[in-house]
Amino acid sequence: MRGNVISYIEMCQKEGTSLQRGMNFRLKGHHSVILMSIRPNAPYHDEVQDDGAVLIYEGHDEPRRKGVANPKSLDQPERLPGGSLTENGKFHQAAQQFKVGKKGADIVQVYEKIKAGIWTDNGFFHLIDSWIESDGIRKVFKFKLIAVENVSDTSAAVEAESYLVERSRIIPTSVKLEVWARDGGKCVTCGATDELHFDHIVPFAKGGTSLKAENIQLLCARHNLSKSAKIL
C-alpha cells in the first residue's frame, strides 16, 4: 500500500524475488519494479515533480566490470554487448510504444529509499514517456511515470485508453523525512516501530495535502486500519 514503510526483505517478499537491481522490467511477466532515491548521495538523479504526481526516473549505468573504470563517464547503455536490450532499453521501448499508441502504459511499482534501511512503498505508476538527454558528460535515459490509484498488479500494462484515470500522488521525500524525525520513527498513537505507514491526517481524497508535514503522521498498520474504518 502506498505510504507504507517497509524493509528491503519485505519488498523482496512482496515482489516474490530478490531485488538485486534498481530497474526490473516486467518481473515474472507482470508489472515492473523500480527502486528510487532522491537522497543527496543517491547514485542517480531521480526527481519528483508536480507535487508528487510525476516521477522522472534516471536510467542506469554500465555495470562495473573489467575495462569499465568509471561508469559515470559512459553513455548509459540501451543494449548489452550481445545486442539484447538492457533494462534501460526495455523501459524505453515500452514507453515509446505507448507514446505512439501501440500499447497501453506499462505498470511500474516504485519503492523509495528514504534513509539507510528504511524504504517506502510509493505505489503504482504508469510509464508514459522516455528520452535520452545529456547530463553534461554523457547521455542518460530519463523515464516519466505518473502515480495512479487502483491498479491491478497482475498485468504488465493497462489498456491503451484507460491510462490517466485516477491519478494519484506521493508524499515528497523531504516531508517524509520531516515526519519521520518529528514522530521519532514510531506510531503516534501507540509507539509501535513496525508496520508503519505515512498517513494523511485529512485524506488526500478529501482534499488533504501531501505537501505539508502537518497533514502527515506515522501510524502502525493497526491504527491506520482503525482510522480508515472510522472515516469510511
Ligand SMILES: [Zn+2]
Ligand atoms: Zn499504533
